Amino acid sequence: MIEGGEPLNGRIRAAGNKNGALPILAACLLTDEPVVLHNVPRIRDVETMVALIADLGADVEWVGGNDVRINAAARASHELDAELARRIRASFLLAGPLLAREGRASVPPPGGDVIGRRRLDPHIHAFAELGAEIEIGARYELRTSGLRGKHIFLDEASVMATENAVMAASLAPGETVIGNAACEPHIQDLCRFLVSLGAEIDGIESNVLRVRGVKSLSGGEWRVGPEHIEVGSFVGLAAVTGGDVTIEDVEPKDLLAILPTLERLGVHVEFEGSNLRVPPNQELEVRDDLGGQIPKIEDGPWPAFPADLTSIAVTVATQARGTVLIFEKMFESRLFFVDKLVSMGARIILCDPHRAVVSGPTRLVGQQMSSPDIRAGMAMLLAALCADGTSTIGNVGEIDRGYERIDERLRSLGARIERVET
Numbered sequence: 001m002i003e004g005g006e007p008l009n010g011r012i013r014a015a016g017n018k019n020g021a022l023p024i025l026a027a028c029l030l031t032d033e034p035v036v037l038h039n040v041p042r043i044r045d046v047e048t049m050v051a052l053i054a055d056l057g058a059d060v061e062w063v064g065g066n067d068v069r070i071n072a073a074a075r076a077s078h079e080l081d082a083e084l085a086r087r088i089r090a091s092f093l094l095a096g097p098l099l100a101r102e103g104r105a106s107v108p109p110p111g112g113d114v115i116g117r118r119r120l121d122p123h124i125h126a127f128a129e130l131g132a133e134i135e136i137g138a139r140y141e142l143r144t145s146g147l148r149g150k151h152i153f154l155d156e157a158s159v160m161a162t163e164n165a166v167m168a169a170s171l172a173p174g175e176t177v178i179g180n181a182a183c184e185p186h187i188q189d190l191c192r193f194l195v196s197l198g199a200e201i202d203g204i205e206s207n208v209l210r211v212r213g214v215k216s217l218s219g220g221e222w223r224v225g226p227e228h229i230e231v232g233s234f235v236g237l238a239a240v241t242g243g244d245v246t247i248e249d250v251e252p253k254d255l256l257a258i259l260p261t262l263e264r265l266g267v268h269v270e271f272e273g274s275n276l277r278v279p280p281n282q283e284l285e286v287r288d289d290l291g292g293q294i295p296k297i298e299d300g301p302w303p304a305f306p307a308d309l310t311s312i313a314v315t316v317a318t319q320a321r322g323t324v325l326i327f328e329k330m331f332e333s334r335l336f337f338v339d340k341l342v343s344m345g346a347r348i349i350l351c352d353p354h355r356a357v358v359s360g361p362t363r364l365v366g367q368q369m370s371s372p373d374i375r376a377g378m379a380m381l382l383a384a385l386c387a388d389g390t391s392t393i394g395n396v397g398e399i400d401r402g403y404e405r406i407d408e409r410l411r412s413l414g415a416r417i418e419r420v421e422t
Helices: 018-030 044-055 089-102 121-129 159-169 185-196 228-241 259-263 307-318 334-344 374-386 406-411
Strands: 009-013 035-038 059-062 068-071 104-107 133-136 140-143 151-153 175-179 200-202 208-212 220-223 244-248 270-272 275-278 296-298 322-327 347-352 355-360 368-370 390-394
Touching (some): 018 035, 018 044, 018 068, 018 089, 018 159, 018 185, 044 059, 044 089, 089 140, 089 159, 121 133, 121 159, 159 175, 159 185, 185 200, 228 244, 228 307, 228 374, 259 307, 296 307, 307 334, 307 347, 307 374, 334 347, 334 355, 334 374
Parallel strands (some): 009 244, 035 220, 151 175
Antiparallel strands (some): 035 068, 059 068, 104 140, 133 140, 244 275, 270 275
């Protein structure tokens, strides 16, 4: 339940990167020595990944509020629990580590947000190139008598396929070259984590990764990097409510693709070391292209604007003076939440599954809604906080999958938000 119309003010710390923590947790299966991870977000997707790893036989223990210790020395199973795997798409990230260390993996089809078709083909192709035999039925059965380094070209710059290929290749003899690799900040974090355990990886931050397989990886400690998607969400949140918000513990280089796009909607920020401040009472206005042409905001693989922030950009655009085309190129169902914003008073034309035209600013009015996925849920929360009146957002479990204690943290900024049972 959200009572909107009030500016948010104060300081908030960015949580650990969800999409960085999940593959790093999976990668802990590559070593039989203990690993301690810090700054791990306590969200539903992470809790599910922890449960999957424990179910495989690893010793998993939360040793602090956001610190987890994993020791996979005594792992006994290569078969993922189907019910747990169905909850998150990241369950498929366990295939690479299991295949590399055990030579076998039995993985059910993964779950995750329903935002369009999300191919597993690049994963399967990479595993096959590295020497795995794959049978696809009710489950994905992967076996190998020994992986080997290989030149691989991914037909899609898939984040998870890149992560699976890197993890599998880290213990595969010889050199693996991964072309058209995704290079998002969370992939960079995974690669640097693996290097800290003894892996040999070159080309981090680029779309060509070279992995020289080693015999084994050691244990160690690692701090998961800050969540740049959450930072972008909080920037949008401060802008649409007109508040003065400082976001602590950000990584400026992870925002290089995000801030210029938000600036096109009139959002300006200031850096104070590792902190980012959104000044209050900004006049949001769409910056037209040369010649007064309607501008376009489009997503793409890194370093393009992240697809996970497209929904946030839509909500911010409803409060900016002018017209903008939002072009969601990566997922054909991502924009299907805009009817919720239209019911609140937003002026949005959904041209097709990939494109929406937004004209603003519009006065939004609180409505009863339901969250279809993580990012749409957060975008609806932004809309509710800047709307007049009361909004109800149901199915908040989707938001909880990606944002840690979001209601509690936003209350610290002055948000009038309560979680109620129905």
